[in-house]
Amino acid sequence: MINWKYFRLIISTACLLIIIPSIPVDKNFNLNSKAQAQVKTNSVSPILQNNQKIEIQQQEKQVQSEFYNDQLDENLEQLQEKLEKLTPEDDRFEIIHTLKKIAIAYDAQGKYFKALEYYQKALKNAKKNQDSENIIAILNKIGVVYSQLGLYEQAIDYYKQVLKKNPPEKNNIFSNIGSIYRHLKKYSQALEYLRQALKNYQENQDNLGTAQTLNHIGVIYREQEKYSQALENHKQALAIQEEEGDQEGKAVTFHNIGKVYQDLNKYSESLKFLNHSLIIDRQLDNKGKEGIHLANLGKLLETKNQTELAIIFYKQSVNITESIRKNLKVLPAEEQEADVESVAETYRTLAELLLQKKRALEAHQIIDLLKVQEIFEQMGSLQIDNHKYSELPFLESEELFWKKYSQLIEAASDTKNQNQLEEKLLEIIEFFDSEEVKSIVSELKENAENQKLSSDIVFSLQLELKKHQKKNTVVLYPLVLEDRLELILVSSNYPPVHRTVSVKREEFNQAIFELRVRLINRNNSQSLPNENNNQSEKRIMLAGFKLYNWLIKPLEKELRLGKIKTIIYAPDGQLRYIPLAALYDGRKWLAERFEINNITAASLMDLEPRENFQPVILAGALTEGSYQFQVGRRRFEFEGLPFAGVEVENIEQIFPETNKLLGNEFTKEAMELNMDSHNIVHFATHSAFVNGHPEESFILFGDGDRATLGDVKYWNLKDVELVVLSACQTALGKDIGNGQEILGFGYRVQEAGAAATLATLWLVDDQATHEFMNYFYVALNKGVSKVESLREAQVNMINSEYNHPYYWAPFILIGNGF
Structure with a gap:
């Protein structure tokens, strides 16, 4: 299986140098696909004397090799055992060495907060030991991890601490700080630090470092629309690279010059330089960068309204990206992290252009691949084979x-x-x-x-939908764009249906936000002090009706003529924060009309109906205690759930063979030991999707321990049909994101082997959750599917005292609910 994290780092490193270098990358990086890619990254190399540098590099190479060979977890356990045996009387350097290796291992897994925890422990020991070389190295590493987390102010703070130690080489730190300021669009500070780096490179007669920094300064001038200064710096860089014979550097510089000419509307000059950079990377067999060059040529053609040609270049860029994912085995770009939005944006832009040209069949395939792209950019790996994919075909x-x-x-x-x-x-x-x-x-x-064009994804999906004919099932793909909403509906017998809805993204997202606020705050006394439950429900109906008119009404003809009973739903962006079931058509909630099954991406899913499913349940409940902990900038405080125990007891009454773990018996270890002998795993406990840091999304256990998504990845769920998280919430913090933490949670459970996940989008009243789960398991006991059981439970809640959508709407099914 391909480790997608490393692919992501390599692709984003190329983006970084060519498009938006938000964090500096070493001038000597190499993306040669004939050999395993090796990236020399000055910006994250510890600034130490040679012997210490060699020791650090050996540690990192060992960890990388272990990760590549799926040995990292085993060796992490050994390192933890070794650390426990070490005492303060032991060699302090050995303690620091072990702590750093653990931190590097967690970093390689994308568990950045765990990496920070061990780097901080190593730093504390290094300070006690007055080990200046390790202090500098660890401070730098902490800065890099904060950069990866997008916590740039903290990263700058640690980089500046390194500078205060007067390290022998300062230029890398200057470059790091300058790059972060550029990412924050604080251009004057960025230029200040980059000029200091440039001065050091020049004084040390480091020509390649000088050229790289000149290039970086040129990019900043371009972003400031100071094009003459941008060209001056790029041409100075090019002269040095010509003299040094630095072909890869020349490719970067040609590209940067091409982008300046593009901004100046000098089409022929831009076309020349962008093609020249592509030619060099073809010569060097740099496949990742070749894909990026093609995307940028597509962008140039798009700006010249040559949409048909732009589509061709975007298609081939996507094909290269997908082929690398499927075939390339690489070593990591170490800690190098970048803003990889541009990779997913290529997919999104291509889909947008295809739909603009009414080419829905082709657009459907690229939208599905966009979902896959978003998963691996968020989760750092993607180990489910995308077996339904073949390259995007050309007309x-x-x-x-x-x-x-x-x-x-x-x-x-x-x-x-x-x-x-x-x-x-x-x-x-x-x-x-x-x-x-x-x-x-x-x-x-x-x-x-x-023109008739085959799509492997559409054909495969339609074959699976034919097996759901009794349910008359369709797949709905919305795509939220800047000035409109695109809808694609795939059924078993007809070509995809395409509808365009004119609505600004800002207006659409505001409507999503308003509905979510209404749903969560059923009695929001602060904003609506005199609102009773009926008034609250009416306001939700109005908000739900508004979104219904955009999302569903344009497709009502097809839904009614097809007598559709089930919608397989692949939400886009902020739509992931609201349940489709809570939309209102003027007479009914959609939960009353349809069974709704969310998916990550059709190309990653097995949607065939399950037969002869007999539930064998493992259920755990957090019934008591108080728990406080920090995840990133967010602090979580939880209390035990009194009705969680009742919830599990009721499940046992419906399914007497249920294996239940309550209170202190409900531990991470106990659940993990029993998962593989059950086909439903039920967590009646607090859990959260953490926006911005999806790998830190967690499930809380009775002893206060937590399982993060990084842990879930290694659970043995291959025989599990359903994982239930009955008290889940979406931890949004100050800003609403794009819902990828929810997408990622569903994917991680799927990756571990489970067919589906039943989760909630907000924390629901404890007693109401117990009632809902009772309805759900009663329905499941009748032999109906998971998705049908979900709908029955929701309809029963609608007809009960818990009829407000706050109680029944948050429950969503992700995966194969059939």
């Missing part, structure tokens, strides 16, 4: 263009003489403006919408 006219363009690029790549290369670049530019290309574009404009 006949697109294939004709790509073949000719590839021939021109190949010919230029084979050229050694500079004058001949300039001629080849001119041929490429002339090709884009040729009659041949104009004819291809004309053909695509007129006929692309009607």
